[in-house]
Amino acid sequence: MEITISDQTEELTDLQLSDISSLLNFAGDYLELAEDTEMSVTFMSNEAIQNFNREYREKDVPTDVISFAIEDEEDIPPELFEQMGIPRNLGDILVSVEKAHEQAADYGHSFERELGFLVVHGFLHLNGYDHMTEEEEAKMFTLQRKILDAYGLERK
Numbered sequence: 244m245e246i247t248i249s250d251q252t253e254e255l256t257d258l259q260l261s262d263i264s265s266l267l268n269f270a271g272d273y274l275e276l277a278e279d280t281e282m283s284v285t286f287m288s289n290e291a292i293q294n295f296n297r298e299y300r301e302k303d304v305p306t307d308v309i310s311f312a313i314e315d316e317e318d319i320p321p322e323l324f325e326q327m328g329i330p331r332n333l334g335d336i337l338v339s340v341e342k343a344h345e346q347a348a349d350y351g352h353s354f355e356r357e358l359g360f361l362v363v364h365g366f367l368h369l370n371g372y373d374h375m376t377e378e379e380e381a382k383m384f385t386l387q388r389k390i391l392d393a394y395g396l397e398r399k
Contacts, residue, residue: 244271245330247283252340255286259355266359269394270366279330282369284362285337292339307342308361310368311335336365352398359396363387 246264263284271280289305297303299311313334324331338361347357367383374380391397 244268244276245279245281247281248286249283250286250340251291252286252288254340259358262355263358263362266362266394266396267366270363270390273390273393274370276370277325277331280333281330282333282366283335284365285335286340287337289339289341292337292342295337305339305342307339307346308365309337310365311337312369312371314371333366333369336362336369338362338365350398356391356396356398359391359394360387363390 244267246267248260248264250260267282267284292307292309293303293305295309296306300306300309311334313332338358340358343357343361344354347354350357364387367387372379372383372386374383388398
């Protein structure tokens, strides 16, 4: 996958950014996405993500992750991108590094595990998964756990 990663906080290490890229590539392989699939991830502050949350979701609070999917159910089928020889762009994931630190402490696991959880959560949203109903939530959260566990980021 072609993944553009930006750390606006300048807090994450090169290793952490590399691990996120590896995790997303692993998740892409898990979902059997084409190798030329594109997406971006931006790590930011609570203040920055709150601005997006207010503007696009009408919620004036910081949140942990926001996904902006380019496709929706009525868009071009993913197979058509391959047939046309053009890369598929999934969209963008925004992650609050501050929220990741807070939630890692709250849940009693590592910052890296929380960061991975949030990125995979956003990634699944970009791929059409949601948790608006109990059935959708069960399907998405089960897949999320399977990806994280298979990658080695189990919840302890």
